Amino acid sequence: MSQAVSQAPNQTRHFPGGEEIIRCTGVNKWYGEFHVLKNVNLTVQKGERIVVCGPSGSGKSTMIRCLNRLEEHQKGTIVIDGIELTNNLKNIELVRREVGMVFQHFNLFPHLTVLENCTLAPIWVRKKPKAEAEEMAMNYLKRVRIAEQAHKYPGQLSGGQQQRVAIARSLCMNPKIMLFDEPTSALDPEMVKEVLDVMIGLAEDGMTMLCVTHEMGFAKSVADRVIFMDRGEIVEQDTPEEFFSNPKSERTRLFLSQILNH
Amino acid sequence: MTDNVRSVGLPDERPPSNTVGPLAWLRNNLFNTWYNAVLTVLVLALLATAIPPLFNWLVVKAHGFGADSTACRQGAGGACWGFIGEKLRFILFGTFPWEEQWRPLATIAVFIALLVASCDRRLWKPWFGLVWAAGLAVVAILMWGGVFGLTYVENTLWGGLPLTIILSVIGLAVAFPAAILLALGRRSNMPAVKVLCVTYIELIRGVPLISLLFMASVMLPLFLPNGVSIDKLLRAQIAFIMFAAAYMAEAIRGGLQAIPKGQYEAADGLGLTYWQKMRKIILPQALAISIPPLVNTFISFFKDTSLVIIIGLYDLLGTAKAALSDPSWRGFYREAYLFIGVIYWIFCFSMSKYSQKLERDLNRGHRR
Numbered sequence: 212m213s214q215a216v217s218q219a220p221n222q223t224r225h226f227p228g229g230e231e232i233i234r235c236t237g238v239n240k241w242y243g244e245f246h247v248l249k250n251v252n253l254t255v256q257k258g259e260r261i262v263v264c265g266p267s268g269s270g271k272s273t274m275i276r277c278l279n280r281l282e283e284h285q286k287g288t289i290v291i292d293g294i295e296l297t298n299n300l301k302n303i304e305l306v307r308r309e310v311g312m313v314f315q316h317f318n319l320f321p322h323l324t325v326l327e328n329c330t331l332a333p334i335w336v337r338k339k340p341k342a343e344a345e346e347m348a349m350n351y352l353k354r355v356r357i358a359e360q361a362h363k364y365p366g367q368l369s370g371g372q373q374q375r376v377a378i379a380r381s382l383c384m385n386p387k388i389m390l391f392d393e394p395t396s397a398l399d400p401e402m403v404k405e406v407l408d409v410m411i412g413l414a415e416d417g418m419t420m421l422c423v424t425h426e427m428g429f430a431k432s433v434a435d436r437v438i439f440m441d442r443g444e445i446v447e448q449d450t451p452e453e454f455f456s457n458p459k460s461e462r463t464r465l466f467l468s469q470i471l472n473h
Numbered sequence: 474m475t476d477n478v479r480s481v482g483l484p485d486e487r488p489p490s491n492t493v494g495p496l497a498w499l500r501n502n503l504f505n506t507w508y509n510a511v512l513t514v515l516v517l518a519l520l521a522t523a524i525p526p527l528f529n530w531l532v533v534k535a536h537g538f539g540a541d542s543t544a545c546r547q548g549a550g551g552a553c554w555g556f557i558g559e560k561l562r563f564i565l566f567g568t569f570p571w572e573e574q575w576r577p578l579a580t581i582a583v584f585i586a587l588l589v590a591s592c593d594r595r596l597w598k599p600w601f602g603l604v605w606a607a608g609l610a611v612v613a614i615l616m617w618g619g620v621f622g623l624t625y626v627e628n629t630l631w632g633g634l635p636l637t638i639i640l641s642v643i644g645l646a647v648a649f650p651a652a653i654l655l656a657l658g659r660r661s662n663m664p665a666v667k668v669l670c671v672t673y674i675e676l677i678r679g680v681p682l683i684s685l686l687f688m689a690s691v692m693l694p695l696f697l698p699n700g701v702s703i704d705k706l707l708r709a710q711i712a713f714i715m716f717a718a719a720y721m722a723e724a725i726r727g728g729l730q731a732i733p734k735g736q737y738e739a740a741d742g743l744g745l746t747y748w749q750k751m752r753k754i755i756l757p758q759a760l761a762i763s764i765p766p767l768v769n770t771f772i773s774f775f776k777d778t779s780l781v782i783i784i785g786l787y788d789l790l791g792t793a794k795a796a797l798s799d800p801s802w803r804g805f806y807r808e809a810y811l812f813i814g815v816i817y818w819i820f821c822f823s824m825s826k827y828s829q830k831l832e833r834d835l836n837r838g839h840r841r
């Protein structure tokens with residue numbers, strides 16, 4: 212792991228004192244015999260915006276799913292906001308409260324209205340009174356510009372609208388970290404922008420974000436750091452300027468040529 | 474190229490006359506192919522030969538509810554509704570003391586009121602469980618008595634429709650939550666729980682209900698310490714609950730398997746605990762999907778209560794049979810079985826109709 216340990220983040224953003232919120236050390240994971248994550252080391256500072264890219268099957272989704280224990284790692288340590296992820300269910304629940312996740316296929320609860328989707332976890336996990344949870348949910352729904360649909364069911368919304376609701380649902384838990392697992396990959400092209408706009412807004416507000424995406428424009432304009440993964444390892448990580456103009460490894464160059472030249 | 478562009482939309486036109494209306498319906502549904510046409514004609518012919526004699530037997534040549542058996546036997550060829558008139562109370566209430574039979578009647582009324590009220594989804598709140606508990610307490614007081622000046626009636630004297638309803642309603646009410654736990658257990662990550670649930674379900678499903686009833690009535694006492702005996706009705710009730718729980722668990726498991734993995738992950742990702750996730754996210758969806766197979770189980774279970782006759786309990790079918798053993802009314806089995814068949818049918822058809830409505834309501838608006 213000699214190459215490309217995170218350099219000082221770019222000049223426009225500064226992370227005072229390096230308040231660390233995620234630390235993965237020597238994380239390994241296998242699906243049966245298949246080695247999906249190979250010795251992944253990753254440190255994320257509070258407020259950092261990270262884009263993870265790489266070819267399909269490279270382990271990028273698996274990596275961010277390990278961060279809230281949707282996947283279990285078998286070797287190494289993952290510490291989120293001072294809590295280590297082990298088999299301890301209490302710790303897992305504590306971490307999951309602080310880590311929001313947005314999925315490729317939205318995964319809204321189809322039997323609940325948009326508003327109920329957003330208030331469920333605050334009411335049951337954070338034990339908030341219903342009125343307070345609803346007020347907060349409406350604020351977040353306004354923020355993702357979908358408040359007028361609050362009483363509809365997810366099935367009545369378009370893909371882009373559903374994904375914005377999914378983002379609002381995560382935000383209602385006031386998470387310290389947001390994980391995005393290919394949030395725009397299942398969307399029709401004309402709906403990608405509305406979701407990306409919401410994510411950009413979130414980034415501007417200083418949310419710590421890890422985003423697996425193929426939207427290189429988003430990476431260029433928003434990310435503090437781009438991580439490139441291939442065959443289960445972090446091959447390269449750098450500021451977007453450096454990453455796109457001056458990729459260091461051959462694999463990165465190959466990947467960039469494939470996604471940028473078509 | 475402007476000729477190829479239309480500036481005004483085309484007006485709506487009526488569909489061709491041979492595609493709408495009753496004639497089109499006949500053509501599309503009954504005579505759309507030559508073999509369907511032949512089938513339609515054959516079925517009509519069959520109905521024409523079957524219905525008039527049936528109607529004759531049921532109504533035209535039938536003796537009314539007041540007729541006695543000798544009158545019925547002389548004017549043969551029609552139904553003898555006098556049998557039902559004479560034996561109605563025995564078939565419905567069994568050997569419950571004659572003067573006290575308002576009590577089983579009230580029991581039936583209480584049950585029907587509870588069931589009808591339960592159909593309203595707005596009442597599906599925790600407090601409604603208390604209403605049920607109160608209702609069952611009233612039923613227990615009505616049937617057993619011994620308090621409030623009601624004479625005590627042993628449950629060996631219970632019979633007929635109240636027995637059928639008690640066995641099936643209480644059976645289903647207890648078996649349903651048990652089935653949910655079994656279905657969840659079968660999909661549990663904990664190996665011990667899983668093995669236990671799978672073993673239970675497969676054991677019970679592999680055994681006919683009759684043998685389970687026999688075991689409950691004959692073998693169970695062998696395992697109990699001397700002097701302890703469980704009431705026959707209770708034993709049958711337990712056997713039914715065990716049986717129904719295993720079958721319903723499998724119906725619910727089907728629903729659980731149909732829920733996409735993403736629903737579990739989204740619930741996990743929000744930090745919900747296992748039970749919160751199941752109660753709020755997974756089960757509401759899984760149970761809605763399981764309605765058709767569940768109702769199937771409900772209906773067959775309701776009818777299967779008639780098997781208690783083999784361990785000497787007189788449910789609706791049992792009392793009808795017993796009524797036929799009266800020497801003066803021997804032989805009127807058509808009337809007897811038709812009568813209880815209609816009662817069973819009313820209950821089962823209501824369940825079926827309600828389940829269809831419930832399915833529609835639950836699916837409204839929120840399916841992709």
